[in-house]
Amino acid sequence: MSTMHDVAQRAGVSLKTVSRVVNGEPNVSEQTRQKVDAAIAELDFRPNSVARNLRTGRIDLVGLALPHLSQPYFSSLAEEIMREAERLGLTVLIELTEGDAEAELALVREHGPHLGGLLMYPVGLSDAQALTVARTVPTVFISERAYDAPVDRVAMANREGVRALVGHMVSLGYTRIAALGADHTGRPERAAAHLRLEGYRDGLRDAGLPYLPDLVLEVGTPHWNRQEGATGMRRLIQAGTPFDAVVAFADALALGALHALQEAGVRVPAEVAVAGFDDTDDARYAHPSLTSIAPGRAQIAREALALLNDRMNGTVERESGRLVVADHQLTVRESTLGGTAAWGGA
Template sequence: MSTMNDVALRAGVSLKTVSRVVNGEPSVSEQTRQKVKAAIAELDFRPNSVARNLRTGRIDVVGLVLPQLSQPYFSSLAEAVMREAERHGLTVLIELTDGDAEAEMALVREHGPHLGGLVMYPVGLSDTQARTVAGIVPTVFMSERAYDAPVDRVAMANREGVRALVGHMVSLGYTRIAALGADHSDLPERSAAHLRLDGYRDGLRDAGLPCLPELVIDVHPQWSRQLGAAGVRRLIEQGTSFDAVVAFADALALGALHAVQEAGLRIPAEVAVAGFDDTDEAGYSYPSLTSVAPGTAQIAREALALLSDRMNDAAAQPAERLVVADFELMVRESTLGGMATWGGA
């Protein structure tokens, strides 16, 4: 493993100069800085974050708190956050909560004081708990729900994305479109499930179509392939007529693909299926899956930018900032068959 001394020898500068470059100090000429950076790259030198923290007083370890990693979207999000954190010179510790508010708070209370910052996908937090979190550690929420707390947020366009998806289905002639992934339990009002259901209703309203209760399939507590398949099987067994499925997550949509084909129905000739998240699996399923790409890389990029601001100078930042990521409709075979050339990969 390369050391700072190795970098100094390669660049032909002093150890102190290398230290100044590593710590981002301004008192180094641009030419020298580039020489040191080139030596760092050649030697694959990785500064010791613990030693640097002791020198600078800044903690370069941040927490990433997610409900789970078993759902493809969260694993993709975790990877994107870790890559972006590396660009900021930050190390990421991942913790899982299963969406439980008490678990979320326990993690923050235990680890928050020892972290430089926190990126969190909250599920069960109340406004009071969100304020407590913000008081413990600089925090950015990846959340659609607005909290009465001084916390920056990065959100995805849940409602708008599903609305566009329903509009796509209607444009192809589908009229009995099932919503797979609703949750009428005690989730917060602006949870992803509720917002995506609102988007489904918006899309039907745009097309002048009724929202039929028998086509809204509850799936909880978690979105998975198994529950997606089970929900569509219920529709089929009940004899409910439907010609399309808008699933609120790719995991649900992949389960729906299985159940529809299991019943001997052709996709998309008899039933079209689409999802949300545009995970890697969407492009490689059979047939390939139309899905909403929610801007995962942008979400990670904006979250780390906001967090870095908070960590560097929290007092200078506005009390609360919101960034909504862009989305894109990725149209594939599950809605267009072999003619999937419009609007996506």
């Protein structure tokens, strides 16, 4: 049975574009719509939610609200959710919010009455706003932030994952381990950065290593991209502070760091080891390939849709809140294997 993911690949478009065409939304060019329609016909793709809705009275259209798809983590997560939704017979409508609270709330106001349920990666919502969303439409948040409200949430093992990365570095003999991606603003929407910094501290503490502020590079969560990773790494190199390893809080940051190190003539991993978080496809095919934490995207998709299905079926108490933390896995690759000599800028 063909899936929406298969249609996207055949038509050479994004999952969001296929979602728009299938759901009859505007803002799709006629040429693109024809390509998608042709792929649907070739693959004999048949969304079957309409007939089921008429039979059961349940709306099987699920919204997926993400800040953006430009970061590999979000695009990969969207693919996993689409696959799992297809398996469950659900149709997914993807919407982008740019991490803006008003956009997140506007999405609920506009689409909420037409949705059977909503999966949202919220960035700007307050505790009260999150509760309002959950009371408007059955909702599961995919979020690192803990809300002071009875809402369902699926999260990554942020702290535990980075702790494992530091432990891996220490086991290989690295002792001056930089952290790339920290945030000290205390803003709740940057919970992932705060948790990963705590994991970094935990790993150092486990190994009896000191926390050295000069090795902690601040990057605001919205800017976890390659450019910010490269900029942060150049800053550390120019400071002349000796370091022998880098734990980046996202693969995109790590890939930027790799670029800056290679640009400076620093050999990875012979002089500096590098690791990331997310285990994206880019991590697998980087040169050298990147050690990373796999945050369990497939499990996140399964658990989030299972929780949402309960909400849509009315089998859980309205004012209850549930939390699922996905398993993580350390995937070791070339970027951390092969050298333990500290590099001091010489």
